[in-house]
Amino acid sequence: MLNEKIAKMLNEQITRELFSAYLYLDFANYYEDEALAGFAHWYEVQAQEERDHALLMRRYLIDSGVRVVFEAVERPKGEYKDFAQPLNEGLAHERFVTAHICAVYEQALALKDYKTVQFLDWFVKEQGEEEKTAEDLIRKMSLFGGDAKGLYLLNQELAARVYVPAVIPAQ
Ligand code: FEO
Secondary structure (H helix, E strand, O other): OOOHHHHHHHHHHHHHHHHHHHHHHHHHHHHHHOOOHHHHHHHHHHHHHHHHHHHHHHHHHHHOOOOOOOOOOOOOOOOOOOOHHHHHHHHHHHHHHHHHHHHHHHHHHHOOOHHHHHHHHHHHHHHHHHHHHHHHHHHHHHHHOOOHHHHHHHHHHHHOOOOOOOOOOOO
């Protein structure tokens, strides 16, 4: 049976991951409205990945004998002042999520819950990758997004992103 505090933290993390999906779909709504379908597609794929993260945590809790209880998911704000704002907010959000994942990780270590530590290893790595991707996007936007042709090409590049379902290696 999973430690109660760990179970509670992971249950809260499920809500955070679902909010991430909701936030990224909100970015996609904005970009669709601005005729940047490639940017919108990129965030739709990101939203699918976030939902996967929530489902992986849900499954881990269920398989650990925990009753999962869903909390309310916050409403994203829906308005952005320019094309770069969602990218910047995306990076800030990923850093926020990383801090929470690391907090569960530290708690699991403190309780010598090595099964959860092993489960979370994948998420720590994933967060590192997501922060790097978010930073790269911001850099590309500031380098190429300032003129119409650069923005057009960047939009095309982002349209090519392919969704790959998240799978945690068997433990
Ligand atoms: Fe699942 Fe990007 O945090």
